[in-house]
Structure formats: structure tokens, C-alpha cells
Amino acid sequence: MSILSQQKILVLNSAWCCIGTKSVQQGLSDLVAGSFFALDMADGYMTPTKWSDWIKLPVRDEDDVVHTIKFAIRVPRVLVAKNYKKVPVRRKQLNMKNLREHYDDTCAYTGKKLSGKTASKEHYIPLSHGGKTDWSNILLVDRNVNSKRGNQSLEDAGLKLMVQPTEPKPLPIADTICNPYGLPEWDLLLKKK
Secondary structure, eight states, rough: OOOHSSSEEEEEOOOOEEEEEEEEEHHHHHHTTTTTEEEEEEEEEEEEOOOHHHSSSSOOOTTOEOOOOOOEEOOOOOEEESSSSOOOOOOOSHHHHOOOHHHTTTTTTTTTTOOOOTTEEESSSSSTTTSSSSGEEEEEOOOEHHHHHOOOOOHHTOOOOOOOOOOOOOOEEEGGGOTTTHHHHHHHSSOOO
């Protein structure tokens, strides 16, 4: 498999915050188009470098290389967007794993610790009463309590909430990027977990 599709390049916004990754092929295309700088990391310095200067850089032993008919090009490991300042975020998916993590495996009605077998997802406002399946209407509850409540109101079921349904805070994309290649440049720029 070609390095153009196999490996990724770390992407930073114009404020040098990590915002994602690109394939080498897409990264080189964006560098040629002029919408990104490549970071030349040498001797402890990080130098934003445009395409016309990048192709003149010597290829070092530790560099990945793309060969053309005329010359070899060092593959950039990090790109910096010239004009993109936003920091994208990733919202947590609504599933049992994330629900249990968000509510610390605790029943919203009893405060009791739950296991995988006793935990259940419940609609705060039942679907039959117009409730939706989203973070603002889903709670983690004891399976027996959920079964007992059915589609009754909380008052009719004799239940009282100990916590309100809330959506987990979105994570900056940088918090979800790892360094599968063991590249020191990535380690310098990625948030340590």
C-alpha cells in the first residue's frame, strides 16, 4: 500500500490547535493549493513552510518520502491551516456505554450503583407522551424501576429525579486524536492524556 493513502498528516488550525488528520495525498494537495503550510521541524524549531520552499528541503534519513519523476519530496507530518481558526468538537454518541459513563453508573431515581445487567436507558418524557431520544430526555436508571414506571408520569409512578438529563460536554477533536505512528512531532502537539 502506498504511503499516500496509508499514513496520515496531523492538521492544526491557524492558532496551532489540533483539528484532525488528512491522508498524505490530500495533505500534499492542500499544501500545493496554498491553503496550508507544512511544519518543518528541525533543530528544535517549528517553521511554517509554503509548498515552493517545502519541495527544496533535503530529505533526511528519518523522513517519509514521495518520489516524483524529477525529485523526492519529504512527506510533511504536520500541516497548519492558513485561514481556519475554528476548533471542531466531537459530541458523544448516545449509547449505553456513554450513558453509563456520563451518569457514573448511577440510577437517576434511586442513586444506587448499577451494573451492565441492572442498568437501563429511560426516556424522562416517555415516547408515547412526545418525548425524544436525545441526551436531554434520556436517563440511566435501574432496569426494575424502568419496568415499573412504564410510560407513566413520574408523579403517577411515585418517582423523584435525583439528577436532570444533560448532554455531556463536547470534546475538542484534539482530545480524540492519538499518535499511531509514534511520531515525535505529533507528540509535541497533541494533548497528553
